[in-house]
């Protein structure tokens with residue numbers, strides 16, 4: 001018997017990430033090739049015509065799994081009964097800006113949307129925030145949802161998967177091992193240049209990747225800056241921020257959360273207090289997913305170098321949290 005459709009809300013549907021994301025959701029790459037989906041598309045009033053154009057193209061793909069579509073500028077309509085929400089809609093940064101510069105411009109969006117999700121979506125909704133600064137926006141949305149009380153605030157995630165995937169690619173190039181052989185990658189902290197991509201636990205066909213690399217200077221001076229500043233390098237090269245790779249990471253995050261992961265995956269999740277991260281801060285941590293639930297990998301050793309890196313990215317998130325405190329009153 002075929003499955004009942006699930007409802008997937010996507011904000012910023014007329015934007016460049018939306019244009020890469022929607023077709024892959026509708027083709028079954030996110031939730032499985034047997035899972036029909038209804039797309040509920042939110043964008044601003046002035047973008048509704050462009051959303052209609054994207055919907056025409058979705059129709060023209062004749063995706064067998066696409067069971068319906070709604071376009072709206074009203075969050076209450078977009079999130080109605082949603083099972084999954086991908087919060088992409090926000091202003092992207094331009095050259096010379098840091099993601100934290102978007103905090104005030106974009107933060108307000110997520111108080112409204114966090115509340116609208118909590119009031120309208122399925123109680124078990126899974127939410128992924130892509131719009132930057134995504135950790136703190138997820139924190140804002142989760143805090144707004146907590147006030148309403150229907151949904152689980154731990155299900156409001158920020159997207160660190162792009163950093164995770166970037167780190168895997170850089171390590172594959174350095175070690176000459178295929179990406180598919182690399183397991184147990186972790187990216188701690190904020191989706192910003194302070195993130196700490198940590199391959200101390202990483203293996204390739206059972207070999208330690210740390211031993212294969214064996215180059216602390218490369219780790220510190222090449223690898224971490226390359227992964228951390230990749231978003232800016234793409235803006236510099238393309239004149240626009242990453243879109244297809246961001247959409248791909250969103251598909252990966254939701255796919256693994258919904259259908260299970262076969263490896264550690266980095267997710268920006270509200271901290272449970274482990275690793276010295278204050279509870280509630282949305283922090284990149286290693287997770288495993290099973291039966292639609294995620295679990296933070298516990299008990300990893302944090303050495304002095306790693307503690308310093310983790311504290312730096314945590315400090316930035318604490319500053320962001322303080323900057324939005326008024327918004328959450």
Ligand SMILES: NC(=O)C1=CN([C@@H]2O[C@H](COP(=O)(O)OP(=O)(O)OC[C@H]3O[C@@H](n4cnc5c(N)ncnc54)[C@H](O)[C@@H]3O)[C@@H](O)[C@H]2O)C=CC1
Nearest residue numbers: 012014015016017043089090091092130131132134162246
């Ligand atoms: N977390 C991550 O790894 C990444 C995050 N991003 C972020 O994703 C966001 C979107 O990027 P793009 O698609 O390139 O931007 P874009 O400018 O192409 O599209 C954004 C869309 O969001 C819409 N929008 C703005 N405010 C909205 C609101 N309140 N409700 C609904 N829709 C709204 C706009 O009308 C536009 O259609 C940016 O904040 C960007 O910085 C981008 C790449 C990676």
Ligand SMILES: O=C([O-])CC(=O)C(=O)O
Nearest residue numbers: 093132230231232241242
């Ligand atoms: O850098 C940006 O502004 C877009 C983004 O988050 C990324 O590419 O990682």
